[in-house]
Amino acid sequence: MSQSIPDVASLPQLENPLENAKRAASYRAVDENLKFKEHKVIGVGSGSTVVYIAERLGQYLKDPEYTEYVSKFVCIPTGFQSQDLILKNGLQLSSIEQHPKIDIAFDGADEVDVNMQLIKGGGACLFQEKLVSTSADIFIVVADSRKRSSKYLGEGWRQGVPIEVVPSAYVRVLHDLKEGLGAVSANIREGGKSKAGPVVTDNNNFIIDADFGEIENPYELHKQIKLLVGVVETGLFVDNAVKAYFGNPDGTVATMSK
Numbered sequence: 409m410s411q412s413i414p415d416v417a418s419l420p421q422l423e424n425p426l427e428n429a430k431r432a433a434s435y436r437a438v439d440e441n442l443k444f445k446e447h448k449v450i451g452v453g454s455g456s457t458v459v460y461i462a463e464r465l466g467q468y469l470k471d472p473e474y475t476e477y478v479s480k481f482v483c484i485p486t487g488f489q490s491q492d493l494i495l496k497n498g499l500q501l502s503s504i505e506q507h508p509k510i511d512i513a514f515d516g517a518d519e520v521d522v523n524m525q526l527i528k529g530g531g532a533c534l535f536q537e538k539l540v541s542t543s544a545d546i547f548i549v550v551a552d553s554r555k556r557s558s559k560y561l562g563e564g565w566r567q568g569v570p571i572e573v574v575p576s577a578y579v580r581v582l583h584d585l586k587e588g589l590g591a592v593s594a595n596i597r598e599g600g601k602s603k604a605g606p607v608v609t610d611n612n613n614f615i616i617d618a619d620f621g622e623i624e625n626p627y628e629l630h631k632q633i634k635l636l637v638g639v640v641e642t643g644l645f646v647d648n649a650v651k652a653y654f655g656n657p658d659g660t661v662a663t664m665s666k
């Protein structure tokens with residue numbers, strides 16, 4: 409069924425104000441950055457905010473003015489949830505192996521500092537998220553305004569830096585993070601009520617959350633962690649995003665650019 413693209417201001421408010429914030433940021437990020445005639449390969453991230461990125465792409469697909477272009481887009485997922493979002497919105501799913509060069513990618517973040525450095529991996533998808541975002545010519549972040557720190561990473565996101573590790577190396581990495589790199593704490597992420605034992609990522613790895621307090625130099629910390637044997641990737645996304653959209657519950661959106 410064909411439909412015109414809805415204007416976000418004309419849509420009914422969502423029950424949860426935070427969802428309004430996420431929707432407003434995501435819709436505006438797509439509307440302002442997607443070049444329908446130029447972009448062909450689109451990265452779609454993970455988390456609760458990118459749900460609205462996929463939804464907006466799906467709306468464009470149904471609008472006769474854009475169907476011709478959007479039906480030819482190939483979407484590259486950052487994990488299982490993201491793959492599901494692409495399919496549920498009627499978009500074409502592909503893989504990073506088939507499209508190692510991505511035109512534009514959209515993803516959420518757990519924290520964004522004043523220099524637009526990010527902590528990601530709260531949803532345990534950080535390796536594939538980094539693979540996709542660093543393969544993209546343009547990487548756009550979408551988040552609700554709680555994710556914006558007034559200065560350093562680690563200010564608002566207190567769970568620690570997510571780090572994906574090879575399972576057999578987790579004890580060694582925990583030790584090296586605490587003893588070698590001075591982490592205040594480092595813990596394997598547990599599945600909680602939904603799974604006994606550790607969270608297992610889409611790549612069959614474990615996640616360690618390591619608290620380094622406020623992070624003045626994310627690049628240096630990322631480099632040090634990355635050198636530890638057993639570390640696959642860190643949740644510090646440095647010099648990667650070019651623009652961030654922060655939604656507020658009243659539907660207004662603030663932006664930050666590089």
Ligand SMILES: O=C(CO)[C@H](O)[C@H](O)COP(=O)(O)O
Nearest residue numbers: 455456457516529530531533
């Ligand atoms: O990095 C991520 C998953 O690994 C997410 O992008 C991040 O956790 C933000 O999620 P949300 O949009 O639900 O706040």
